[in-house]
Amino acid sequence: MNKILVAIGVFSLISCSNNNSVKMKGSDTEVNLAVNLAEKYTELNPDFSIAISGGGSGLGITSLLNGQADIANSSRPLSDEEIQQFKNAGIEVRTVVFAEDATAFIVHKDLPLEEIDTETLGKILRGDITNWSELTSSDLPINIYGRQSSSGTHSFVKKKLKIEFTNAAKEMTGNAQILEGVKADKTGIGYVGAGYVAHDPNANTAIKILKIKESPTSTAYSPIDAHTINNSLYFFQRPLYQFVIEQSWDKVKPFIHFEKSAKGKKMIEEHGYYIIEE
Incomplete structure (x- = not known):
């Protein structure tokens, strides 16, 4: 057995x-x-x-x-x-x-944000934008939940956005830690494998998966939409x-x-x- x-x-x-x-x-x-x-x-x-x-x-x-x-x-x-x-x-x-796979960017379910463009996302992750009040009605400091430098996802996000992560970003060991961190933190933003959250309805009641658009005026796409991925429309797919x-x-x-x-x-x-x- x-x-x-x-x-x-x-x-x-x-x-x-x-x-x-x-x-x-x-x-x-x-x-x-x-x-x-x-x-x-x-x-x-x-x-x-x-x-x-x-x-x-x-x-x-x-x-x-x-x-x-x-x-x-x-x-x-x-x-x-x-x-x-x-x-x-x-x-x-x-x-x-x-x-x-597609990399999903997640925030706490109560944060009044549904989508974000890649330029703004890059500014958050490199530390140029540090408070949600610059983007939303919430006056809260931004906490970033990321991965260690040995992570392929860490490298992938960095290369796609052409940034270096701010030293203030928390380095977590995996998807589970990032997900739990953002669930408990109304100021948090993190990135996880879309497959990790797409099939977990319990996870999706506590967090929000942001739609991503490549410019402020372009269409925003979700990483958990099969049509989007099949047509290579999502910025963070690989x-x-x-x-x-x-x-x-x-x-x-x-x-x-x-x-x-x-x-x-x-x-x-x-x-x-x-x-x-x-």
Whole structure:
């Protein structure tokens, strides 16, 4: 019988036969989806065993480079420096794009704000706008809930907005911490994987997902609207990657194929992510 062991940031699905155990590390954006996919796959293949942990895209890629993982989940592509590091180490890596994600910006449900343009958002995140009174009727200081620099989402937002984050931004370890922070803070704004909140009705009663527009006069789009994502209209949407070291490919391949199967794709969509059409 399979057992599910849950520790802080680590999820393990362990079968009776674990000689070919797979280690997956990386993106917190992908970790809940990866756990659920793995759980379903072990029901179909009891001989499969996998240990899954988050910690950010950078940590996953570093773990792959150091031989501590077979799969690195990443919400960003490999950097030029990382590609060179793998070459220097003589490690061949396969790249799998298994889903598409959108980064959602959230505020407390009571904040009188429904949408925001990217220029204004950038000013908030780099610390140029520090009070909600500049944008709303609420005279409250702005608290930013962000991610650590090892996070692929942190890098993605920074590059899309072409900013450096203010030092006043709180650095949280994952989506869950950001969500709980904003739920409890009427002055808060944070960013999380849209898939993390899209399928959680309880989360959406405590926070508000802002619509994003690329200029003050353009149309505002929601990250949880399938039509918007399918037509590439949302500013903060991106592919989700899995990097697999070549020497682990044979034992990882059946799981990758499951992710791309009809059942796997259905689970990806149910979690609020979007299918990559091949």
